[in-house]
Amino acid sequence: MSTVNIPRLDLNSYINGNAADRKQFSDDIGRAFNQTGFVTITNHGLSKQLIDELYAQVKTLFSLPDEIKLKYEIPGLAGQRGYTGKSKETAKGFKTPDLKEFWQIGQTVTDGAVIKDLYPDNIVVDELPSFNSTTLDVYKKLEGAGKHLLQAIAVYLNLPENYFDDKVHNGNSILRTLHYFPITDLDSVPDDAVRAGAHEDINLITLLIGASADGLELLTREGAWFPVKAHGEDLVVNVGDMLQRLTNNKLKSTTHRVVNPPRDQMKNSRYSVPFFLHPKANMDLTSLASCIDEEHPKLYTDITAGEYLDERLREIGLKM
Numbered sequence: 001m002s003t004v005n006i007p008r009l010d011l012n013s014y015i016n017g018n019a020a021d022r023k024q025f026s027d028d029i030g031r032a033f034n035q036t037g038f039v040t041i042t043n044h045g046l047s048k049q050l051i052d053e054l055y056a057q058v059k060t061l062f063s064l065p066d067e068i069k070l071k072y073e074i075p076g077l078a079g080q081r082g083y084t085g086k087s088k089e090t091a092k093g094f095k096t097p098d099l100k101e102f103w104q105i106g107q108t109v110t111d112g113a114v115i116k117d118l119y120p121d122n123i124v125v126d127e128l129p130s131f132n133s134t135t136l137d138v139y140k141k142l143e144g145a146g147k148h149l150l151q152a153i154a155v156y157l158n159l160p161e162n163y164f165d166d167k168v169h170n171g172n173s174i175l176r177t178l179h180y181f182p183i184t185d186l187d188s189v190p191d192d193a194v195r196a197g198a199h200e201d202i203n204l205i206t207l208l209i210g211a212s213a214d215g216l217e218l219l220t221r222e223g224a225w226f227p228v229k230a231h232g233e234d235l236v237v238n239v240g241d242m243l244q245r246l247t248n249n250k251l252k253s254t255t256h257r258v259v260n261p262p263r264d265q266m267k268n269s270r271y272s273v274p275f276f277l278h279p280k281a282n283m284d285l286t287s288l289a290s291c292i293d294e295e296h297p298k299l300y301t302d303i304t305a306g307e308y309l310d311e312r313l314r315e316i317g318l319k320m
């Protein structure tokens with residue numbers, strides 16, 4: 001198995017460090033995003049207590065009866081808010097849907113900005129009031145951590161440090177709480193069904209809580225699958241297609257998947273919580289001129305984040 005460098009970086013050294021610490025962090029995250037597209041992050045601002053509380057809520061939510069969960073599957077929202085039932089999402093290029101159900105929470109605009117009217121309201125779980133407040137807290141903290149990570153990435157790209165700030169402020173980010181449900185009758189699912197088929201994330205960057213459970217793997221440049229493991233409460237952070245597009249592939253949106261456990265463990269649930277950091281829909285994803293030269297010709301057509309998201313949601317079967 002080839003070795004893959006997934007550095008463990010301390011976000012506090014960027015936020016509160018001296019100039020040398022900050023430069024080091026920015027170089028490290030940039031290099032890793034250029035090479036493997038993945039890092040793990042410590043001191044990200046979410047306490048162990050908050051993460052434990054989140055997982056307790058997520059487990060309770062998914063243990064509600066299907067009839068109750070299905071009440072929160074709202075047609076017309078492309079799964080972007082509330083519940084998406086078992087086997088609804090299919091990775092691009094696959095025919096068999098993933099073995100998962102999920103619940104998505106979107107932006108809560110609190111500063112009175114008019115963009116509030118463009119976002120559907122979040123769906124409130126009546127049966128589980130603390131789910132709503134805990135996920136809002138987690139959403140805002142991950143949004144904050146993501147903003148700092150993008151500042152470090154902007155510096156690596158020789159952009160002004162605050163390049164992404166206004167683009168992600170009140171952005172269309174999604175917190176996805178995921179349940180890879182237990183399967184007791186293995187004959188009841190197609191042979192080629194997996195927890196999450198190989199895919200790339202759509203957004204700018206993804207911050208994932210809970211990759212401490214086995215299953216997540218990334219595809220190396222050499223074409224081998226490599227397991228991604230986080231220490232304790234660390235976040236796994238990876239590049240999505242929007243950042244890859246903006247940087248004309250300088251930063252790599254690495255293919256990843258969640259494999260099934262051995263057959264005798266398919267009866268056990270797996271939970272995870274990715275935060276897909278999106279900009280506002282009007283962000284221009286035209287590749288940066290500084291990332292285009294003779295050796296790196298322009299690879300992508302010009303598109304906005306909103307247009308690109310719609311195209312991708314249709315490809316994965318969430319939008320008609």
Ligand SMILES: O=C(O)CCC(=O)C(=O)O
Binds near residue numbers: 208210211
């Ligand atoms: O569950 C995981 O560990 C990863 C999930 C994932 O890659 C996704 O939902 O995009």
Ligand SMILES: [Fe+2]
Binds near residue numbers: 199200256
């Ligand atoms: Fe993903």
